[in-house]
Amino acid sequence: MMKTLTKLAGIGFALLAPGLAAANTFPLKAGDSLVGDIVTVSGIGDERPVDVARRRGLGHAELKLINPSLDLWLPGNPEEIILPMEFVLPNAPHKGIVLNVPEMRLYYFREDKKTGTTDVMTYPIGIGREGNNTPYTTTRVASKVKDPTWYPPESIRAEHAAEGDPLPVRVGPGPDNPMGTYAMRLSLPMYAIHGTNKPWGVGMRVSHGCIRLYNEHIEELFNAVPVGTPVTIVNQPYKVGLRGARIYLEAHPSLDEDQDHFNDNMTSVVKALVAMTEEGGYQVDWELARQIIQQARGVPVAIGMLKSLKEPVTMTAAASPAAKPVPITAAVMPAARPVPKSPANAAGMNLKLDAKLQGISRQK
Numbered sequence: 001m002m003k004t005l006t007k008l009a010g011i012g013f014a015l016l017a018p019g020l021a022a023a024n025t026f027p028l029k030a031g032d033s034l035v036g037d038i039v040t041v042s043g044i045g046d047e048r049p050v051d052v053a054r055r056r057g058l059g060h061a062e063l064k065l066i067n068p069s070l071d072l073w074l075p076g077n078p079e080e081i082i083l084p085m086e087f088v089l090p091n092a093p094h095k096g097i098v099l100n101v102p103e104m105r106l107y108y109f110r111e112d113k114k115t116g117t118t119d120v121m122t123y124p125i126g127i128g129r130e131g132n133n134t135p136y137t138t139t140r141v142a143s144k145v146k147d148p149t150w151y152p153p154e155s156i157r158a159e160h161a162a163e164g165d166p167l168p169v170r171v172g173p174g175p176d177n178p179m180g181t182y183a184m185r186l187s188l189p190m191y192a193i194h195g196t197n198k199p200w201g202v203g204m205r206v207s208h209g210c211i212r213l214y215n216e217h218i219e220e221l222f223n224a225v226p227v228g229t230p231v232t233i234v235n236q237p238y239k240v241g242l243r244g245a246r247i248y249l250e251a252h253p254s255l256d257e258d259q260d261h262f263n264d265n266m267t268s269v270v271k272a273l274v275a276m277t278e279e280g281g282y283q284v285d286w287e288l289a290r291q292i293i294q295q296a297r298g299v300p301v302a303i304g305m306l307k308s309l310k311e312p313v314t315m316t317a318a319a320s321p322a323a324k325p326v327p328i329t330a331a332v333m334p335a336a337r338p339v340p341k342s343p344a345n346a347a348g349m350n351l352k353l354d355a356k357l358q359g360i361s362r363q364k
Contacts, residue, residue: 023108033276127211180194246305
């Protein structure tokens with residue numbers, strides 16, 4: 001089994017090697033917590049969408065969320081593909097590494113002490129599967145190792161043995177090592193940020209709790225991050241951010257084990273708004289916010305404005321010329337109520353959310 005997976009991983013590397021990319025890196029603008037832009041690509045030739053995702057620094061889940069009908073593994077897909085390369089930054093200190101587990105994304109805030117400026121490097125990640133959750137905590141990078149050796153814990157060896165795939169006590173550097181070529185061990189015992197020999201697992205829940213990156217990404221991060229760097233691990237499927245005076249909401253599916261806590265729950269959104277603004281200092285379309293949470297397509301959508309913005313904000317459905325603008329309503333939180341899941345209502349939600357895709361940049 002281990003040899004078979006190694007061969008498959010090697011095929012993936014061979015196909016992707018010529019066009020592998022570094023991190024998506026964005027300068028931070030004072031007061032803003034939204035970076036990047038949504039783009040589209042078409043005519044991908046012999047590439048698979050999953051190859052395009054890797055080349056653009058995206059994981060599997062986020063590409064599928066915004067392109068639900070897309071076959072990620074079909075080469076030469078003729079469809080236009082939306083690349084969700086716009087991000088609301090997590091509600092956490094913009095210092096060191098921030099891991100947002102349900103988003104399956106890592107952010108590294110890099111400060112230039114000479115200029116006083118900060119930029120953010122961001123990467124897709126693979127996370128712990130259910131029952132082997134990546135813990136939510138604050139820790140730090142304790143050590144860095146090139147060509148790490150993996151010593152499988154007894155629990156993992158027992159699990160593999162029960163499946164008829166026994167593991168050795170020690171796995172040295174090489175293609176059979178699931179830690180890849182670089183590892184940054186955390187002060188949290190038994191956890192690390194590392195590469196992988198299974199690149200298809202980036203953007204999926206596949207690990208025993210560690211954080212997996214594409215090998216080209218962990219190499220870049222390894223060389224940029226000093227030992228001692230703080231690491232903050234958060235659970236934020238819903239993120240609220242600002243660009244200028246516009247308020248944006250970005251929603252991802254919550255982890256399966258957290259659905260009772262997050263589903264149709266606006267509490268975290270309200271708390272984020274209160275934390276970033278003065279009380280009552282904003283206007284929000286709460287109905288649109290609920291729809292974005294239910295759809296959870298992983299892209300930022302404008303839901304309101306700070307009261308300092310004088311121009312009205314409207315969202316018009318691009319796919320329907322006759323659609324009326326959606327006005328920003330008063331910033332009073334009405335009683336929570338579920339959005340009916342009828343086909344007609346689902347279509348309406350798609351129209352509103354598709355308004356975000358008006359005027360997007362088109363580039364290869």
